[in-house]
Amino acid sequence: MSVFTPVTSEALADWLRRYAIGRLAQLQGISAGVQNSNFFVTTTLGRYVLTLFETIPRAELPFYLHLMAHLARHGLPVPAPIADRDNEYLGTLSGKPAVLVARLTGQSDMTPAPARCARVGAMLAGLHLAGLSYGRRQDNPRGAAWRSATAAQVRPFLPADEQGLLDAELAFQAAAAGEELPEGVIHADLFRDNILWDGEHIGGVIDFYFAGVDALLFDVAVTVNDWCTLPGGELDETRTRALLDAYHAERPFTAAERKAWPAMLRAAALRFWLSRAADFHLPREGELVLVKDPNEYRDILRLRARAVPPLVEAGR
Numbered sequence: 001m002s003v004f005t006p007v008t009s010e011a012l013a014d015w016l017r018r019y020a021i022g023r024l025a026q027l028q029g030i031s032a033g034v035q036n037s038n039f040f041v042t043t044t045l046g047r048y049v050l051t052l053f054e055t056i057p058r059a060e061l062p063f064y065l066h067l068m069a070h071l072a073r074h075g076l077p078v079p080a081p082i083a084d085r086d087n088e089y090l091g092t093l094s095g096k097p098a099v100l101v102a103r104l105t106g107q108s109d110m111t112p113a114p115a116r117c118a119r120v121g122a123m124l125a126g127l128h129l130a131g132l133s134y135g136r137r138q139d140n141p142r143g144a145a146w147r148s149a150t151a152a153q154v155r156p157f158l159p160a161d162e163q164g165l166l167d168a169e170l171a172f173q174a175a176a177a178g179e180e181l182p183e184g185v186i187h188a189d190l191f192r193d194n195i196l197w198d199g200e201h202i203g204g205v206i207d208f209y210f211a212g213v214d215a216l217l218f219d220v221a222v223t224v225n226d227w228c229t230l231p232g233g234e235l236d237e238t239r240t241r242a243l244l245d246a247y248h249a250e251r252p253f254t255a256a257e258r259k260a261w262p263a264m265l266r267a268a269a270l271r272f273w274l275s276r277a278a279d280f281h282l283p284r285e286g287e288l289v290l291v292k293d294p295n296e297y298r299d300i301l302r303l304r305a306r307a308v309p310p311l312v313e314a315g316r
């Protein structure tokens with residue numbers, strides 16, 4: 001559970017006067033998420049999610065908020081940020097940068113069937129295509145430079161065998177960086193808990209606060225590693241095929257991407273092993289704080305270094 005910064009009903013009711021969305025009816029802390037403080041806010045006019053940003057520098061926030069507005073305008077089920085009476089998305093509450101976004105409907109599915117993986121693949125391709133016309137640029141905050149810096153921070157806390165795994169992977173990734181891959185805006189954290197299902201339709205894609213510009217294939221790898229992994233960490237071939245084929249039908253993978261796929265699955269696994277290890281060994285203070293298991297992604301990383309299914313089946 002993550003609420004790092006408390007918000008009182010009195011302070012929120014006062015803050016809401018800046019908006020045109022009615023009076024506060026209900027405020028509830030959200031028991032999920034690891035990065036920001038989130039609350040469900042119900043007013044006399046609608047239902048919203050309030051996010052207080054805990055770590056992202058204020059100057060970087062317009063990239064995310066305008067991206068969400070851009071994608072929503074392109075018909076994707078992304079929460080539109082709410083502008084205040086001065087036409088600003090970003091405000092300040094409890095001393096933190098704060099935003100209200102539309103609350104979307106649906107529930108996340110932690111045991112998705114192949115058909116849902118296919119929908120996610122198609123939606124991810126749509127998100128990448130819509131992102132091509134987004135005018136702002138900000139690098140992936142969890143890209144290669146962040147991975148090297150975070151590896152140095154967490155390495156002293158790891159046992160010897162994990163230090164060896166980490167060193168070998170960093171060396172492998174440095175050697176694998178080669179041909180240029182198609183780039184664009186990526187979500188970068190499209191886990192099962194960041195998609196809300198409304199029946200068989202995707203009702204919401206949330207949590208854009210790791211988005212940035214990077215290889216589109218990195219986003220595909222992040223998504224496959226979460227949506228298509230069996231409990232022991234191996235890839236489920238049916239779900240993997242469903243997701244990749246549906247993506248490929250919307251944005252065909254290039255030859256360079258096919259070649260880079262095994263290394264990209266490993267880069268994506270490394271990213272989440274590192275962030276979870278950093279959250280575990282270097283925790284932040286908070287009222288309700290959720291820490292996810294780093295070993296899950298350590299094991300996924302080990303397994304992806306063995307055989308993985310091809311990005312595109314032979315003959316397609």
Ligand SMILES: Nc1ncnc2c1ncn2[C@@H]1O[C@H](COP(=O)(O)OP(=O)(O)O)[C@@H](O)[C@H]1O
Pocket residue numbers: 002030032033034035036037038049079101102103104105193194204206207208209
């Ligand atoms: N726009 C939204 N509509 C509906 N529920 C949301 C929305 N945004 C967040 N949530 C809920 O809040 C939870 C935490 O949000 P998330 O963005 O994952 O947190 P964090 O920013 O800490 O990673 C989600 O799992 C979901 O239940």
Ligand SMILES: N[C@@H](CCOP(=O)(O)O)C(=O)O
Pocket residue numbers: 032033034035189191193194207272275276292
């Ligand atoms: N998806 C990441 C952590 C980010 O948490 P989220 O709640 O914002 O998705 C992980 O699983 O490590």
